[in-house]
Amino acid sequence: MGTMGVVGAIGAVVVLGALVWLVMTYNRLVALRNQTSASWxxxxxxxxxxxxxxxxxxxxxxxxxxxxxxxxxxxxxxxxxxxxxxxxxxxxxxxxxxxxxxxxxxxxxxxxxxxxxxxxxxxxxxxxxxxxxxxxxxxxxxxxxxxxxxxxxxxxxxxxxxxxxxxxxxxxxxxxxxxxxxxxxxxxx
Missing domain, CATH: 1.20.1440.20 (LemA-like domain)
Incomplete structure (x- = not known):
């Protein structure tokens, strides 16, 4: 695997990590909003x-x-x-x-x-x-x-x-x- 392959793999991991973080954070906010609605x-x-x-x-x-x-x-x-x-x-x-x-x-x-x-x-x-x-x-x-x-x-x-x-x-x-x-x-x- 060449330098370009390593850089591409690292980039893919970073993008995948950012997407996972984005989804988890969004889902946490939705859960908290729903808890607020339920408590209301x-x-x-x-x-x-x-x-x-x-x-x-x-x-x-x-x-x-x-x-x-x-x-x-x-x-x-x-x-x-x-x-x-x-x-x-x-x-x-x-x-x-x-x-x-x-x-x-x-x-x-x-x-x-x-x-x-x-x-x-x-x-x-x-x-x-x-x-x-x-x-x-x-x-x-x-x-x-x-x-x-x-x-x-x-x-x-x-x-x-x-x-x-x-x-x-x-x-x-x-x-x-x-x-x-x-x-x-x-x-x-």
Whole structure:
């Protein structure tokens, strides 16, 4: 084998190595993007569960606190905004943060009605909402961790070269607004 053959073989190995690296890096980015999408789906499941609990909670509170119509309407309107389709991650987070704040107001109203706070249906909804809020917090944490991994892989060299060529976009975190970082408090005892 002559010098040209050795140079050609080395060139072929380098090209093959670059192609293998390119495919592996692209596949890693796709896997991270899919993990981000899957973790968002888990948040969505828990948010839907919370949205499904709200009408029952509003109806239960309404039976005891009829003169609190403004609070009940605010919660219902916030739920409607949070369940609206077509929202990006940032807009969805903002709508959910507003809903969390309005739910906090509704639950504060419930504290003023001891018969409500002691009622079986309210206590059941309270437990379900508490469990759901915990699941939302965990799903949000998992999602944000997946977004961080995805963004880091895209921004780190040499993955940034492949990310740009592959059309990968930076993932958005699902963040709580200032003042909305506290979980909804639903315990009265």
């Amino acid at each position: 789906a888990q948040i969505d499941v828990q948010l839907k569960r919370r949205h499904d609990l709200i009408p029952n909670l509003v109806a239960t509170v309404a039976r005891y606190a009829e003169h609190e119509r403004g609070t009940l309407e605010a919660v219902t309107a916030a739920r409607g905004a949070a369940t609206a389709g077509g929202l990006d991650t940032a807009a969805r987070a903002q709508a959910e943060n507003l809903l969390t704040a309005k739910l906090g107001g509704l639950l504060a109203v419930a504290e003023a009605y001891p018969e409500l706070a002691a009622g079986d249906s309210f206590l059941r909804l309270q437990r379900e909402l508490t469990g759901t809020e915990d699941k939302i917090a965990y799903a949000r944490q998992f999602y944000n961790s997946a977004v961080q991994s995805y963004n880091t892989a895209q921004e780190s060299f040499p993955g940034s070269l492949v990310a740009g060529l592959g059309g990968h976009r930076r993932g958005e975190f699902f963040e709580a607004e200032e003042g909305a970082r506290e979980a909804v408090q639903v315990r009265f005892r």
